[in-house]
Amino acid sequence: MSTVAFDVGAVRARFSALNTPTAFLDGPGGTQVPDSVIEAMATCLREANANLGGPFETSRRADAVVGEAHEAAARLLAASREEVGFGQNMTTLNFALTRALGRELEAGDEIVVTRLDHDGNVAPWLELARDLDLVVRFADLNEEDCTVDVDDLQRQLCGRTRVVAFPWASNAVGSISPVRRIAELAHDAGALAWVDAVHYAPHGPIDVAAVDVDILICSPYKFFGPHLGLFFARREVVERWRPYKVRPSADEPVAHRFETGTLSHESLAGFTAAVEYLESLGWEAIQAHERELGQRFLDGLPVPYRLYGVPSMEGRVPTFAFTHPDRPPEELAALLGERDIATWPGNYYAVEVMERLGLPDGTLRLGFVHYNTRDEVDRVLAALQDLA
Ligand SMILES: Cc1ncc(COP(=O)(O)O)c(C=O)c1O
Numbered sequence: 001m002s003t004v005a006f007d008v009g010a011v012r013a014r015f016s017a018l019n020t021p022t023a024f025l026d027g028p029g030g031t032q033v034p035d036s037v038i039e040a041m042a043t044c045l046r047e048a049n050a051n052l053g054g055p056f057e058t059s060r061r062a063d064a065v066v067g068e069a070h071e072a073a074a075r076l077l078a079a080s081r082e083e084v085g086f087g088q089n090m091t092t093l094n095f096a097l098t099r100a101l102g103r104e105l106e107a108g109d110e111i112v113v114t115r116l117d118h119d120g121n122v123a124p125w126l127e128l129a130r131d132l133d134l135v136v137r138f139a140d141l142n143e144e145d146c147t148v149d150v151d152d153l154q155r156q157l158c159g160r161t162r163v164v165a166f167p168w169a170s171n172a173v174g175s176i177s178p179v180r181r182i183a184e185l186a187h188d189a190g191a192l193a194w195v196d197a198v199h200y201a202p203h204g205p206i207d208v209a210a211v212d213v214d215i216l217i218c219s220p221y222k223f224f225g226p227h228l229g230l231f232f233a234r235r236e237v238v239e240r241w242r243p244y245k246v247r248p249s250a251d252e253p254v255a256h257r258f259e260t261g262t263l264s265h266e267s268l269a270g271f272t273a274a275v276e277y278l279e280s281l282g283w284e285a286i287q288a289h290e291r292e293l294g295q296r297f298l299d300g301l302p303v304p305y306r307l308y309g310v311p312s313m314e315g316r317v318p319t320f321a322f323t324h325p326d327r328p329p330e331e332l333a334a335l336l337g338e339r340d341i342a343t344w345p346g347n348y349y350a351v352e353v354m355e356r357l358g359l360p361d362g363t364l365r366l367g368f369v370h371y372n373t374r375d376e377v378d379r380v381l382a383a384l385q386d387l388a
Contacts, residue, residue, distance in 0.1 A: 006289040008373050011281070015371060023376040025366035026342040028171050028319050030221050031202060032371070034277050037225060037270040044269035051262065062265055069268035070256075072275035077216065078207035079232045082253035086263050086271075089229040090198050090219045091120040096258055097215060097231065098124040100241045101163070101192075107133035110160040112191070114139040114148050115356045116170045116177070119349045121196040125165060135160070141356060146173040146309040150181065157189040164191050168200035168216075172350035172365065173309035174319035176200065179211040187212070192237060198222055202369055203290060203317040205283045208232045225274030226267040233258065286370040293368040293377050294318030300381040302388050308363060319367035324388070329364040332387060336364075339383050 012018045017032040024032055048061035073084040087093040111125045115138055129136045139153035148166060157164070164186035169176045183193035192214040197206060202223040208216055216232040233255045243258050251257045278286075294313045297320060301307060306323050310316040324332055329345035336343050346362040347354040354362050366380060 006285045021340050023341045027369040028367040031224050037273045040273035041266040041270040044266040065269045068272045072272040076275050077232050083255050085255035085259045087229040090217045093229040094124045098128050100243045102128045109162045110135040111163045112137045112156045113165045115141045115352045117167050121165050147175045148177045161189045161191040163194050165194040168197040169317050171199040172353045173321045174316040183212045220271045226270040228267045290318050296377045302385045321363035321365045323363050328361050332364045
Protein backbone atom coordinates (compact mmCIF):
# COMPACT_ATOMS: atom_id res chain seq x y z
CA MET A 1 0.00 0.00 0.00
CA SER A 2 1.43 3.38 -1.00
CA THR A 3 1.90 5.99 1.68
CA VAL A 4 1.67 8.97 -0.67
CA ALA A 5 -0.42 11.66 1.02
CA PHE A 6 -3.50 12.68 -0.93
CA ASP A 7 -5.75 15.38 0.43
CA VAL A 8 -8.95 14.80 -1.50
CA GLY A 9 -10.64 17.74 0.25
CA ALA A 10 -7.94 20.10 -1.03
CA VAL A 11 -8.28 18.60 -4.51
CA ARG A 12 -12.05 19.06 -4.53
CA ALA A 13 -11.67 22.67 -3.43
CA ARG A 14 -10.04 23.28 -6.81
CA PHE A 15 -13.30 22.29 -8.60
CA SER A 16 -16.31 24.62 -8.18
CA ALA A 17 -18.30 22.00 -10.08
CA LEU A 18 -17.83 19.52 -7.23
CA ASN A 19 -19.41 21.89 -4.74
CA THR A 20 -22.78 20.14 -5.06
CA PRO A 21 -24.42 17.13 -3.38
CA THR A 22 -24.06 15.11 -6.60
CA ALA A 23 -21.74 12.11 -6.44
CA PHE A 24 -20.09 12.17 -9.86
CA LEU A 25 -19.45 8.49 -10.56
CA ASP A 26 -19.84 9.15 -14.29
CA GLY A 27 -16.15 9.90 -14.85
CA PRO A 28 -15.87 7.26 -17.61
CA GLY A 29 -18.34 9.36 -19.61
CA GLY A 30 -16.49 12.63 -18.91
CA THR A 31 -15.00 14.34 -15.87
CA GLN A 32 -15.53 17.66 -14.16
CA VAL A 33 -12.85 20.30 -14.73
CA PRO A 34 -10.88 22.29 -12.16
CA ASP A 35 -11.42 26.04 -12.02
CA SER A 36 -7.95 26.61 -13.47
CA VAL A 37 -9.18 25.01 -16.73
CA ILE A 38 -12.26 27.24 -16.84
CA GLU A 39 -10.13 30.32 -16.15
CA ALA A 40 -7.60 29.41 -18.84
CA MET A 41 -10.41 29.04 -21.39
CA ALA A 42 -11.94 32.37 -20.40
CA THR A 43 -8.57 34.13 -20.50
CA CYS A 44 -7.93 32.74 -23.97
CA LEU A 45 -11.24 34.08 -25.23
CA ARG A 46 -10.66 37.42 -23.51
CA GLU A 47 -7.04 38.03 -24.48
CA ALA A 48 -5.96 35.70 -27.28
CA ASN A 49 -8.99 35.41 -29.53
CA ALA A 50 -7.59 35.70 -33.05
CA ASN A 51 -6.50 33.43 -35.84
CA LEU A 52 -2.92 32.19 -35.99
CA GLY A 53 0.14 33.77 -37.57
CA GLY A 54 -1.12 37.36 -37.74
CA PRO A 55 1.25 40.30 -37.39
CA PHE A 56 -0.40 41.67 -34.24
CA GLU A 57 -0.28 41.03 -30.53
CA THR A 58 -3.57 39.12 -30.05
CA SER A 59 -2.64 36.72 -32.83
CA ARG A 60 0.80 36.20 -31.31
CA ARG A 61 -0.97 35.28 -28.06
CA ALA A 62 -3.12 32.78 -29.94
CA ASP A 63 0.07 31.29 -31.44
CA ALA A 64 1.42 30.94 -27.91
CA VAL A 65 -1.76 29.20 -26.70
CA VAL A 66 -1.49 26.60 -29.47
CA GLY A 67 2.26 26.14 -28.99
CA GLU A 68 1.88 25.68 -25.24
CA ALA A 69 -0.84 23.07 -25.80
CA HIS A 70 1.44 21.04 -28.09
CA GLU A 71 4.18 21.25 -25.47
CA ALA A 72 1.78 20.13 -22.74
CA ALA A 73 0.59 17.24 -24.93
CA ALA A 74 4.18 16.19 -25.55
CA ARG A 75 4.85 16.16 -21.80
CA LEU A 76 1.65 14.24 -21.08
CA LEU A 77 2.39 11.48 -23.60
CA ALA A 78 6.21 11.59 -23.28
CA ALA A 79 6.33 12.29 -27.01
CA SER A 80 7.90 14.95 -29.20
CA ARG A 81 5.90 18.11 -29.96
CA GLU A 82 5.97 17.28 -33.65
CA GLU A 83 4.23 13.95 -33.12
CA VAL A 84 1.19 15.17 -31.15
CA GLY A 85 -1.90 16.86 -32.50
CA PHE A 86 -5.46 17.82 -31.64
CA GLY A 87 -8.91 17.39 -33.09
CA GLN A 88 -12.54 17.50 -32.12
CA ASN A 89 -12.66 14.21 -30.21
CA MET A 90 -11.25 10.68 -30.40
CA THR A 91 -13.88 9.40 -32.81
CA THR A 92 -13.44 12.17 -35.37
CA LEU A 93 -9.65 11.86 -35.18
CA ASN A 94 -9.83 8.13 -35.62
CA PHE A 95 -11.97 8.41 -38.75
CA ALA A 96 -9.46 10.93 -40.17
CA LEU A 97 -6.37 8.91 -39.29
CA THR A 98 -7.77 5.59 -40.49
CA ARG A 99 -8.78 7.19 -43.79
CA ALA A 100 -5.31 8.65 -44.29
CA LEU A 101 -3.79 5.22 -43.67
CA GLY A 102 -6.38 3.70 -46.00
CA ARG A 103 -4.71 5.39 -48.94
CA GLU A 104 -1.89 2.91 -48.67
CA LEU A 105 -3.96 -0.23 -47.98
CA GLU A 106 -5.07 -2.75 -50.57
CA ALA A 107 -8.06 -5.07 -50.92
CA GLY A 108 -7.48 -8.16 -48.82
CA ASP A 109 -5.34 -6.38 -46.21
CA GLU A 110 -6.38 -7.25 -42.69
CA ILE A 111 -7.12 -5.28 -39.52
CA VAL A 112 -7.37 -6.85 -36.08
CA VAL A 113 -9.59 -5.17 -33.48
CA THR A 114 -10.75 -6.58 -30.13
CA ARG A 115 -14.07 -7.41 -28.51
CA LEU A 116 -13.04 -5.10 -25.67
CA ASP A 117 -12.94 -1.97 -27.84
CA HIS A 118 -15.26 1.02 -27.74
CA ASP A 119 -16.91 1.45 -31.14
CA GLY A 120 -14.70 4.50 -31.73
CA ASN A 121 -11.89 2.03 -32.40
CA VAL A 122 -14.03 -0.48 -34.31
CA ALA A 123 -16.45 1.38 -36.60
CA PRO A 124 -13.72 3.41 -38.40
CA TRP A 125 -12.11 0.09 -39.40
CA LEU A 126 -15.41 -1.48 -40.45
CA GLU A 127 -16.16 1.55 -42.64
CA LEU A 128 -12.69 1.50 -44.16
CA ALA A 129 -13.04 -2.23 -44.79
CA ARG A 130 -16.33 -1.62 -46.57
CA ASP A 131 -14.71 1.02 -48.81
CA LEU A 132 -11.51 -0.87 -49.55
CA ASP A 133 -12.52 -4.50 -49.27
CA LEU A 134 -10.36 -5.13 -46.22
CA VAL A 135 -10.84 -7.96 -43.74
CA VAL A 136 -11.56 -7.05 -40.09
CA ARG A 137 -10.83 -9.76 -37.54
CA PHE A 138 -11.88 -9.69 -33.90
CA ALA A 139 -9.61 -10.82 -31.08
CA ASP A 140 -11.74 -12.30 -28.34
CA LEU A 141 -11.87 -11.41 -24.65
CA ASN A 142 -11.37 -13.76 -21.72
CA GLU A 143 -14.88 -14.20 -20.39
CA GLU A 144 -13.87 -14.80 -16.77
CA ASP A 145 -12.15 -11.43 -16.25
CA CYS A 146 -13.00 -9.46 -19.43
CA THR A 147 -9.40 -8.91 -20.48
CA VAL A 148 -8.08 -9.13 -24.05
CA ASP A 149 -7.42 -12.76 -24.97
CA VAL A 150 -3.85 -12.25 -26.15
CA ASP A 151 -3.52 -15.83 -27.42
CA ASP A 152 -6.57 -15.37 -29.57
CA LEU A 153 -5.25 -12.01 -30.76
CA GLN A 154 -2.07 -13.75 -31.81
CA ARG A 155 -4.12 -16.31 -33.74
CA GLN A 156 -5.78 -13.51 -35.75
CA LEU A 157 -2.44 -12.19 -37.04
CA CYS A 158 -1.13 -13.13 -40.48
CA GLY A 159 1.08 -11.82 -43.25
CA ARG A 160 -1.74 -9.50 -44.44
CA THR A 161 -2.34 -7.86 -41.04
CA ARG A 162 -1.68 -4.13 -41.35
CA VAL A 163 -3.04 -2.84 -38.04
CA VAL A 164 -3.78 -4.15 -34.56
CA ALA A 165 -6.28 -1.75 -32.94
CA PHE A 166 -6.92 -2.22 -29.23
CA PRO A 167 -7.86 -0.36 -26.04
CA TRP A 168 -5.35 0.54 -23.33
CA ALA A 169 -8.22 0.18 -20.85
CA SER A 170 -11.86 -0.81 -21.31
CA ASN A 171 -14.42 1.95 -20.80
CA ALA A 172 -16.99 -0.73 -19.93
CA VAL A 173 -15.32 -3.15 -17.54
CA GLY A 174 -12.11 -1.32 -16.60
CA SER A 175 -9.55 -3.97 -17.55
CA ILE A 176 -6.09 -2.78 -18.60
CA SER A 177 -4.48 -4.35 -21.67
CA PRO A 178 -0.85 -5.50 -21.85
CA VAL A 179 -0.09 -2.65 -24.25
CA ARG A 180 3.60 -3.28 -24.81
CA ARG A 181 3.06 -6.98 -25.37
CA ILE A 182 0.29 -6.40 -27.93
CA ALA A 183 2.38 -3.73 -29.69
CA GLU A 184 5.25 -6.21 -29.89
CA LEU A 185 2.97 -8.87 -31.41
CA ALA A 186 1.66 -6.32 -33.92
CA HIS A 187 5.16 -5.26 -34.93
CA ASP A 188 6.37 -8.86 -35.21
CA ALA A 189 3.54 -9.39 -37.70
CA GLY A 190 4.57 -6.24 -39.62
CA ALA A 191 1.45 -4.36 -38.44
CA LEU A 192 0.89 -1.01 -36.70
CA ALA A 193 -0.07 -0.82 -33.02
CA TRP A 194 -3.10 1.52 -32.85
CA VAL A 195 -4.20 2.29 -29.31
CA ASP A 196 -7.34 3.83 -27.91
CA ALA A 197 -6.12 5.37 -24.65
CA VAL A 198 -9.32 7.31 -23.93
CA HIS A 199 -10.24 5.30 -20.89
CA TYR A 200 -6.75 4.86 -19.49
CA ALA A 201 -5.66 8.51 -19.71
CA PRO A 202 -7.42 9.76 -16.51
CA HIS A 203 -5.91 6.92 -14.49
CA GLY A 204 -2.22 6.64 -15.25
CA PRO A 205 0.89 7.93 -16.98
CA ILE A 206 1.36 7.37 -20.71
CA ASP A 207 4.78 7.01 -22.31
CA VAL A 208 4.33 6.23 -25.98
CA ALA A 209 7.95 5.17 -26.46
CA ALA A 210 7.90 2.84 -23.47
CA VAL A 211 4.90 0.94 -24.85
CA ASP A 212 6.16 1.31 -28.43
CA VAL A 213 2.84 2.17 -30.10
CA ASP A 214 2.42 3.86 -33.48
CA ILE A 215 -0.87 5.71 -33.06
CA LEU A 216 -2.48 6.62 -29.73
CA ILE A 217 -5.64 8.66 -29.29
CA CYS A 218 -7.30 10.04 -26.17
CA SER A 219 -9.87 12.64 -25.14
CA PRO A 220 -8.98 15.44 -22.70
CA TYR A 221 -12.61 15.79 -21.58
CA LYS A 222 -12.15 12.41 -19.88
CA PHE A 223 -9.18 13.70 -17.91
CA PHE A 224 -10.25 17.01 -16.39
CA GLY A 225 -9.97 19.09 -19.56
CA PRO A 226 -12.38 20.49 -22.16
CA HIS A 227 -14.10 18.64 -25.01
CA LEU A 228 -11.24 17.86 -27.35
CA GLY A 229 -9.34 14.95 -28.92
CA LEU A 230 -5.59 14.37 -28.77
CA PHE A 231 -3.36 11.95 -30.66
CA PHE A 232 0.20 10.77 -30.98
CA ALA A 233 1.42 9.65 -34.41
CA ARG A 234 4.86 8.15 -34.84
CA ARG A 235 6.84 10.19 -37.36
CA GLU A 236 8.27 7.28 -39.36
CA VAL A 237 4.77 5.86 -39.78
CA VAL A 238 2.76 8.93 -40.77
CA GLU A 239 5.24 11.03 -42.68
CA ARG A 240 4.42 9.11 -45.85
CA TRP A 241 0.64 9.39 -45.38
CA ARG A 242 -1.32 11.97 -47.32
CA PRO A 243 -4.07 13.32 -45.05
CA TYR A 244 -7.32 14.77 -46.32
CA LYS A 245 -6.56 18.46 -45.86
CA VAL A 246 -6.58 21.84 -47.56
CA ARG A 247 -3.55 22.62 -49.74
CA PRO A 248 -2.16 25.74 -48.06
CA SER A 249 -1.96 24.19 -44.57
CA ALA A 250 1.47 22.99 -43.50
CA ASP A 251 2.72 19.38 -43.71
CA GLU A 252 5.14 19.95 -40.88
CA PRO A 253 5.33 19.38 -37.96
CA VAL A 254 4.28 15.92 -39.02
CA ALA A 255 1.27 15.35 -36.74
CA HIS A 256 -0.07 18.86 -37.33
CA ARG A 257 -0.96 17.95 -40.91
CA PHE A 258 -3.92 16.04 -39.43
CA GLU A 259 -5.19 19.13 -37.57
CA THR A 260 -7.57 20.19 -40.30
CA GLY A 261 -9.11 23.66 -40.09
CA THR A 262 -9.09 25.96 -37.10
CA LEU A 263 -8.95 24.29 -33.73
CA SER A 264 -10.81 25.39 -30.63
CA HIS A 265 -8.03 27.55 -29.20
CA GLU A 266 -9.90 28.04 -25.95
CA SER A 267 -10.07 24.27 -25.53
CA LEU A 268 -6.33 24.04 -26.15
CA ALA A 269 -5.78 26.64 -23.41
CA GLY A 270 -7.97 24.59 -21.10
CA PHE A 271 -6.09 21.44 -22.06
CA THR A 272 -2.75 22.98 -21.06
CA ALA A 273 -4.26 23.93 -17.69
CA ALA A 274 -5.57 20.36 -17.27
CA VAL A 275 -2.11 18.92 -17.89
CA GLU A 276 -0.61 21.37 -15.39
CA TYR A 277 -3.30 20.35 -12.91
CA LEU A 278 -2.41 16.66 -13.30
CA GLU A 279 1.29 17.48 -13.00
CA SER A 280 0.60 19.30 -9.74
CA LEU A 281 -0.86 16.10 -8.25
CA GLY A 282 1.41 13.40 -9.68
CA TRP A 283 0.28 9.96 -10.86
CA GLU A 284 1.53 8.10 -7.81
CA ALA A 285 -0.83 9.94 -5.49
CA ILE A 286 -3.72 9.70 -7.94
CA GLN A 287 -3.27 5.97 -8.40
CA ALA A 288 -2.93 5.21 -4.69
CA HIS A 289 -6.17 7.06 -3.96
CA GLU A 290 -8.06 5.47 -6.87
CA ARG A 291 -6.87 2.06 -5.80
CA GLU A 292 -8.18 2.59 -2.30
CA LEU A 293 -11.58 3.70 -3.62
CA GLY A 294 -11.76 0.79 -6.06
CA GLN A 295 -10.88 -1.79 -3.41
CA ARG A 296 -13.45 -0.33 -1.03
CA PHE A 297 -16.09 -0.67 -3.70
CA LEU A 298 -15.08 -4.24 -4.59
CA ASP A 299 -15.09 -5.23 -0.92
CA GLY A 300 -18.56 -3.75 -0.39
CA LEU A 301 -20.52 -4.61 -3.56
CA PRO A 302 -23.45 -6.51 -2.08
CA VAL A 303 -25.16 -9.71 -3.21
CA PRO A 304 -26.98 -10.17 -5.61
CA TYR A 305 -25.10 -7.80 -7.95
CA ARG A 306 -22.85 -9.50 -10.49
CA LEU A 307 -19.57 -7.79 -11.39
CA TYR A 308 -18.08 -8.22 -14.87
CA GLY A 309 -14.33 -7.91 -15.14
CA VAL A 310 -11.20 -8.25 -13.04
CA PRO A 311 -12.30 -8.98 -9.43
CA SER A 312 -9.37 -7.14 -7.77
CA MET A 313 -7.58 -3.83 -8.32
CA GLU A 314 -4.69 -5.63 -10.04
CA GLY A 315 -4.77 -4.96 -13.79
CA ARG A 316 -7.78 -2.67 -13.82
CA VAL A 317 -8.84 0.93 -13.37
CA PRO A 318 -11.68 1.71 -10.92
CA THR A 319 -14.44 1.46 -13.53
CA PHE A 320 -17.02 -1.16 -12.64
CA ALA A 321 -19.75 -2.82 -14.71
CA PHE A 322 -22.36 -4.90 -12.93
CA THR A 323 -25.91 -6.15 -13.18
CA HIS A 324 -28.78 -6.93 -10.81
CA PRO A 325 -30.71 -10.15 -11.50
CA ASP A 326 -34.10 -8.39 -11.65
CA ARG A 327 -33.57 -4.67 -12.06
CA PRO A 328 -32.44 -3.59 -15.56
CA PRO A 329 -29.44 -1.23 -15.64
CA GLU A 330 -31.62 1.64 -16.82
CA GLU A 331 -33.90 1.34 -13.81
CA LEU A 332 -30.97 1.12 -11.41
CA ALA A 333 -29.28 4.19 -12.92
CA ALA A 334 -32.54 6.15 -12.72
CA LEU A 335 -33.03 5.20 -9.06
CA LEU A 336 -29.44 6.18 -8.26
CA GLY A 337 -29.96 9.41 -10.20
CA GLU A 338 -32.91 10.21 -7.91
CA ARG A 339 -30.44 9.92 -5.05
CA ASP A 340 -28.07 12.32 -6.80
CA ILE A 341 -25.61 9.63 -7.74
CA ALA A 342 -24.45 9.90 -11.37
CA THR A 343 -23.87 6.54 -13.10
CA TRP A 344 -24.53 5.15 -16.57
CA PRO A 345 -26.67 2.27 -17.88
CA GLY A 346 -26.34 0.50 -21.23
CA ASN A 347 -23.34 -0.23 -23.43
CA TYR A 348 -21.58 3.19 -23.55
CA TYR A 349 -20.68 2.32 -27.17
CA ALA A 350 -18.72 -0.74 -26.03
CA VAL A 351 -21.13 -2.72 -28.16
CA GLU A 352 -18.82 -5.66 -28.81
CA VAL A 353 -18.21 -6.22 -25.09
CA MET A 354 -21.91 -6.34 -24.27
CA GLU A 355 -22.75 -8.55 -27.22
CA ARG A 356 -19.93 -10.95 -26.34
CA LEU A 357 -21.12 -11.13 -22.72
CA GLY A 358 -24.72 -11.68 -23.84
CA LEU A 359 -26.01 -8.50 -22.20
CA PRO A 360 -28.49 -6.79 -24.56
CA ASP A 361 -29.39 -4.19 -21.89
CA GLY A 362 -25.74 -3.67 -21.01
CA THR A 363 -24.73 -3.12 -17.41
CA LEU A 364 -24.74 -0.38 -14.87
CA ARG A 365 -21.37 1.34 -15.00
CA LEU A 366 -19.80 3.58 -12.43
CA GLY A 367 -16.27 4.82 -12.23
CA PHE A 368 -14.12 6.57 -9.67
CA VAL A 369 -11.52 9.18 -10.44
CA HIS A 370 -9.15 10.85 -8.00
CA TYR A 371 -11.63 13.55 -6.95
CA ASN A 372 -14.08 10.96 -5.60
CA THR A 373 -14.17 10.21 -1.91
CA ARG A 374 -14.55 7.26 0.43
CA ASP A 375 -17.87 8.77 1.48
CA GLU A 376 -19.08 8.62 -2.10
CA VAL A 377 -18.07 4.96 -2.33
CA ASP A 378 -20.01 4.27 0.87
CA ARG A 379 -22.96 6.28 -0.39
CA VAL A 380 -23.31 4.31 -3.61
CA LEU A 381 -22.78 1.01 -1.77
CA ALA A 382 -25.52 1.89 0.70
CA ALA A 383 -27.86 2.86 -2.14
CA LEU A 384 -27.11 -0.38 -3.99
CA GLN A 385 -27.75 -2.34 -0.81
CA ASP A 386 -31.05 -0.55 -0.46
CA LEU A 387 -32.02 -1.42 -4.04
CA ALA A 388 -30.68 -4.98 -3.81
C1 LIG B 1 -12.61 3.90 -24.58
C2 LIG B 1 -13.23 4.99 -25.40
N1 LIG B 1 -12.84 5.16 -26.67
C3 LIG B 1 -13.34 6.12 -27.45
C4 LIG B 1 -14.31 6.97 -27.00
C5 LIG B 1 -14.83 8.03 -27.90
O1 LIG B 1 -14.29 9.24 -27.50
P1 LIG B 1 -14.80 10.64 -28.06
O2 LIG B 1 -16.04 10.96 -27.33
O3 LIG B 1 -13.67 11.58 -27.75
O4 LIG B 1 -15.00 10.49 -29.53
C6 LIG B 1 -14.77 6.84 -25.68
C7 LIG B 1 -15.87 7.70 -25.17
O5 LIG B 1 -16.57 7.35 -24.28
C8 LIG B 1 -14.21 5.83 -24.86
O6 LIG B 1 -14.61 5.67 -23.60
